[in-house]
Amino acid sequence: MRRPELRWRSAAVAVIAALSLAGAGAAGVVRAADAAAGGEHAIERQDWSFAGFTGQYDKAQLQRGFQVYQQVCTACHGLKRVRFRNLAEPGGPEFPEEAVKALAVSWPYQISGVLDDQGNPIDRLPGLADPIIGPYKNDVQARAAQNGALPPDLSLITKARNVESHAGWYSQWFFMLRDMVIGYQEGGADYLYALLTGYYDPPSSMQMTEGMNYNVAFPGHQLAMPPPLSKDSFVEYQPESGVKGSLEQNARDVTAFLAWAADPSLDGRKQLGWQVLLYLAITTVLLYLVKKRIWSRVKH
Numbered sequence: 001m002r003r004p005e006l007r008w009r010s011a012a013v014a015v016i017a018a019l020s021l022a023g024a025g026a027a028g029v030v031r032a033a034d035a036a037a038g039g040e041h042a043i044e045r046q047d048w049s050f051a052g053f054t055g056q057y058d059k060a061q062l063q064r065g066f067q068v069y070q071q072v073c074t075a076c077h078g079l080k081r082v083r084f085r086n087l088a089e090p091g092g093p094e095f096p097e098e099a100v101k102a103l104a105v106s107w108p109y110q111i112s113g114v115l116d117d118q119g120n121p122i123d124r125l126p127g128l129a130d131p132i133i134g135p136y137k138n139d140v141q142a143r144a145a146q147n148g149a150l151p152p153d154l155s156l157i158t159k160a161r162n163v164e165s166h167a168g169w170y171s172q173w174f175f176m177l178r179d180m181v182i183g184y185q186e187g188g189a190d191y192l193y194a195l196l197t198g199y200y201d202p203p204s205s206m207q208m209t210e211g212m213n214y215n216v217a218f219p220g221h222q223l224a225m226p227p228p229l230s231k232d233s234f235v236e237y238q239p240e241s242g243v244k245g246s247l248e249q250n251a252r253d254v255t256a257f258l259a260w261a262a263d264p265s266l267d268g269r270k271q272l273g274w275q276v277l278l279y280l281a282i283t284t285v286l287l288y289l290v291k292k293r294i295w296s297r298v299k300h
């Protein structure tokens with residue numbers, strides 16, 4: 001006869017399995033419902049070269065992304081935690097140093113508040129060691145120019161944003177577990193891509209505040225930022241890059257560039273991680289063989 005506690009145990013396993021299935025099923029229904037509602041809240045996951053456990057940045061994409069940042073976003077946003085010299089360092093866009101030097105001195109905004117020989121604050125041209133600054137000297141000036149809204153510094157934006165889950169409490173844990181298994185960390189990038197491509201005409205039921213723009217990805221859907229890219233206004237790439245500019249391509253590239261800006265050591269970190277795992281695996285085998293050898297003389 002089976003022991004009673006065994007029966008309890010198998011019953012518990014059956015209940016957990018049933019709950020998992022129900023959770024997964026319900027999650028599917030939630031997704032479908034979201035999509036049916038015009039995909040208003042659903043932020044789609046994109047394919048990023050830097051995703052998962054092994055992903056790395058695509059240098060050419062980072063270069064294109066910088067071009068988009070430089071030609072479009074610098075009009076309002078700074079990138080003050082990135083220095084010009086970072087653009088030439090390994091693991092990033094890796095522009096030639098000479099080109100970055102030339103870029104720094106021709107940057108449209110100057111470094112202010114530097115003291116001259118007499119102790120008077122002056123403005124000067126940026127150099128390789130200076131941060132990539134935006135047009136505004138401080139937040140008050142930025143708000144005054146942007147109708148009261150503050151364009152945030154974009155250095156850490158892909159880390160500061162994420163995709164909000166709209167799954168119910170009963171299926172939430174299923175998605176969390178799945179994301180841990182696949183190593184999903186690109187919520188910020190997925191949100192940013194959805195934001196840049198998410199401008200539409202507002203639905204007729206929505207009362208828009210003056211000067212605000214309707215965006216499906218932005219929480220509350222009213223955003224002070226006018227569409228920086230659109231179907232007929234985007235950055236064209238150099239023909240030798242072999243990539244055609246478009247709203248989607250620009251959004252994807254500038255997002256990848258900003259993901260690098262927020263996490264510039266990703267490439268090296270992931271490489272080192274795998275090397276450490278390999279090292280630990282070899283050490284484990286060696287220790288096991290040593291242990292066998294040492295204990296082989298002991299009778300048991």
Ligand code: HEC
Nearest residue numbers: 072073075076146149150151152157223224225226228254
């Ligand atoms: C004309 C000025 C302007 C330009 C050009 C511009 N932005 Fe903005 N951006 C703003 C303002 C203003 C806000 C603040 C919006 C708000 O708080 O409603 C903002 C906010 C943002 C945010 C934060 C959204 C959030 O979730 O809070 C991101 C991300 C962003 N911009 C990215 C970009 C990128 C990338 C580009 C270039 C492709 C760009 N912006 C170009 C003015 C601009």
